[in-house]
Amino acid sequence: MTNLRFTSDRVRLRAPEPADVEAWQAFLNDERLFGRRYVPWGTRDVAPYSRAQVEAILETWGKEKKALHLAIEAPGHELVGHAGCHWGWDPHCPSAWVVVAPDHQRQGIGSAVLDLLLTRLFEDTPAHNVNGWIASWNASGLAFADEHGFARSGCVPWSGLRAGQPFDEIMIDILKPEWLARRGASHGA
Numbered sequence: 001m002t003n004l005r006f007t008s009d010r011v012r013l014r015a016p017e018p019a020d021v022e023a024w025q026a027f028l029n030d031e032r033l034f035g036r037r038y039v040p041w042g043t044r045d046v047a048p049y050s051r052a053q054v055e056a057i058l059e060t061w062g063k064e065k066k067a068l069h070l071a072i073e074a075p076g077h078e079l080v081g082h083a084g085c086h087w088g089w090d091p092h093c094p095s096a097w098v099v100v101a102p103d104h105q106r107q108g109i110g111s112a113v114l115d116l117l118l119t120r121l122f123e124d125t126p127a128h129n130v131n132g133w134i135a136s137w138n139a140s141g142l143a144f145a146d147e148h149g150f151a152r153s154g155c156v157p158w159s160g161l162r163a164g165q166p167f168d169e170i171m172i173d174i175l176k177p178e179w180l181a182r183r184g185a186s187h188g189a
Helices: 018-028 051-063 109-124 139-147 176-186
Strands: 012-014 067-073 081-086 095-100 129-135 151-162 165-175
Touching (some): 018 051, 081 109, 095 109
Antiparallel strands (some): 012 067, 067 081, 151 165
8 A cells, every 4th residue: 555545635644643642632522423423332431531542542453453443634635534444254345444633624635535445445456345334323424424325224223322312323335336336427427
């Protein structure tokens, strides 16, 4: 994997670095991201996270063997989010995620990141399907997935509570032929 594959005119994706811990702490403690931060499994989704907790999250991400965790940088900004993919159970069907800081949303950053991830997964790995999970209360996340050609392919009803109300986890996915057709259409093919 080269930096060139993870850079576009809108964003740069890179490995999280321990020197970024203060920026990560500010990002992960943004209350507008609660329930959307995609922290390691088993990490309590409560805030605020202390510096030691953020360091532990970064360390956990760095040790994962079947996942890729990336910091999102936009021109003129240090850290504006994180993204990645996980192929724990099957490299042919990895999951992917994109989390952009609220102050940087709706600027094309998420779309640029998703394009970089899908290009990497579909062109350079055996992936034929990329999936993700979005909570039913996350209307903007579901709309983003719809905009980018993901289909709703499953549901875990009542998978959790938010503000005392049950919510579902919605599985989304996109097949490689669907992605290729969308890519061809957007590139004038």
